[in-house]
Amino acid sequence: MENLRSATRLTNESLQHLKDGGFRFVLVKGHTADGRIDYINFDYFSLIPVKDLPKDPGKKEIYEPIDSEILSEWARFPDEGVKVIIEPEMPAVNC
Numbered sequence: 001m002e003n004l005r006s007a008t009r010l011t012n013e014s015l016q017h018l019k020d021g022g023f024r025f026v027l028v029k030g031h032t033a034d035g036r037i038d039y040i041n042f043d044y045f046s047l048i049p050v051k052d053l054p055k056d057p058g059k060k061e062i063y064e065p066i067d068s069e070i071l072s073e074w075a076r077f078p079d080e081g082v083k084v085i086i087e088p089e090m091p092a093v094n095c
Helices: 012-020 069-076
Strands: 025-031 044-050 063-065 083-086
Antiparallel strands (some): 025 044
């Protein structure tokens, strides 16, 4: 929940900022109201920007390309449907 305080709402502007920053994907996580990860009964999605997908199969999760129609649609209508936020950029990690 600490990251939620410094998160940014997904909008056209924030999506473009990610693209301009060289991010190619986002890691998508569903969260419950108390912050637990859940993809069935969730209250909001968080997006974690990444530049490259992990090579290790054990680190594969749910990723979406930054240019996807889904992200564009969520960004166009940030006040409709489920809440979608962008978590603060994570430090670079060797994948």
